[in-house]
Amino acid sequence: MSEPVGIALIGMGWWGKKMLAVLAGAPGDIRVVRAVEPNVESVRDLCAEKGIPLSAAYADALRDPAVEAVVLATPHSLHGAQIEAAVAAGKHVFCEKPLALTKAGAEKAVGLCRDAGLVLGMGHERRWEPPISDMLAKADAGVLGRLHQIEANFSHDKFLSLDRDNWRLKADQAPAGGMTATGIHLLDLSVRLMGAAESVLCICEQLSSDLPNGDTVAAFVKFRGGGTSYVSASLANPFISRFAVYGSKGWIDIRDKAHVESPDGWIVTSAMAGGPITTVEIPPAEPVKDNLVCFARAVRGTESYPITAAHLVDNIALLEAVFASALSGKMEAVA
CATH class of the missing domain: 3.30.360.10 (Dihydrodipicolinate Reductase; domain 2)
Structure with a gap:
């Protein structure tokens, strides 16, 4: 078996915490290796309990070699720039909905990931x-x-x-x-x-x-x-x-x-x-x-991700x- 895909949870508000909780019961395909939250004090104890490194800066996750993919649970207006930065750092991207607020923004995000050979997952659970x-x-x-x-x-x-x-x-x-x-x-x-x-x-x-x-x-x-x-x-x-x-x-x-x-x-x-x-x-x-989990398997190439670029x-x-x-x-x- 291959190693679990190491992910960084970006944004530890309501939905970031939800994803952290459900991944505790996930199979060995995916593992949270870092968390990023501007309001560090709000989740310091939670991350310490889980043994997850926590910082306030997104750049920390992008520089971390253990992070293969970022999971964006962040305000909608930040998605475009965060995806662009992740692609530049060679990280796969899972983005909470909506991907963008304009068609042009969606096309740019999809194109960046496609051209870099990176998987783009979407929070349409x-x-x-x-x-x-x-x-x-x-x-x-x-x-x-x-x-x-x-x-x-x-x-x-x-x-x-x-x-x-x-x-x-x-x-x-x-x-x-x-x-x-x-x-x-x-x-x-x-x-x-x-x-x-x-x-x-x-x-x-x-x-x-x-x-x-x-x-x-x-x-x-x-x-x-x-x-x-x-x-x-x-x-x-x-x-x-x-x-x-x-x-x-x-x-x-x-x-x-x-x-x-x-x-x-x-x-x-x-x-x-x-x-x-x-x-x-x-x-x-x-x-x-x-x-x-499906996103992580797509990163490993063992499963196709069903939400297509056209979708x-x-x-x-x-x-x-x-x-x-x-x-x-x-x-x-x-x-």
Whole structure:
């Protein structure tokens, strides 16, 4: 067996801590060898307990020969420069979503990693949820027939307790309500299933909170190859996560029983043409861990990473058009 891929966790806030926790139970493919957090005191004891070197400077991770890859759990606006620096240092990159806030930014990140022969992983762990993975396989195999529509919602109220100057609520880093927090996952799955988008109409409103960028967002997407997706998200109602895809031969509706932060399984309702509607429960899994393990195996060349360059760019092109439509209130073309 080859040695585990040594990674540096960059950003030890809410999600950085989540990734550190799940990797404690990961197989021997990946190992945290360094952590970087500007607010060192906030995680000093945690990192000392885990025996992980901690520093405040990103450059420390890039200079560390034990670090083969960086895992960016950092504010969206930092991703571009951090990816560029990682590539210059010869480090593979796993980036939390969104990869960028513009199509041009996504294209640059993808191109830098591709040209350097480095793996670019993405924090779209929804693809590793067992029922989502099964749904994608069925769609790819034609079991669902011609795909017609997608309906999806991913909402929670976790951000209501954040300080209003938190970067997750700033207009330049998280436009259009919950679209960069939760809706981006649904856009990713929509593009994965339906291909590149053609146009989008997005409505973002502030309905029941003082969240500065709105608390409720909905986007209606038309795809170049036909078909539509309705994606919605709220940052001001209790948790719900639902993803449903409808095709000429069957449909599948997947509902999470809990947020991916602490997964508790899924309820899957489906039907095939001429058959009954069935409902099954899927036990808990850890898709955040499974995504990171898949990334590490791609670094070692033992497994291909399923989120392609085209998926990454097409998703951010759609996200950029969502932002434009949220501002204009009109249907916007996707670049």
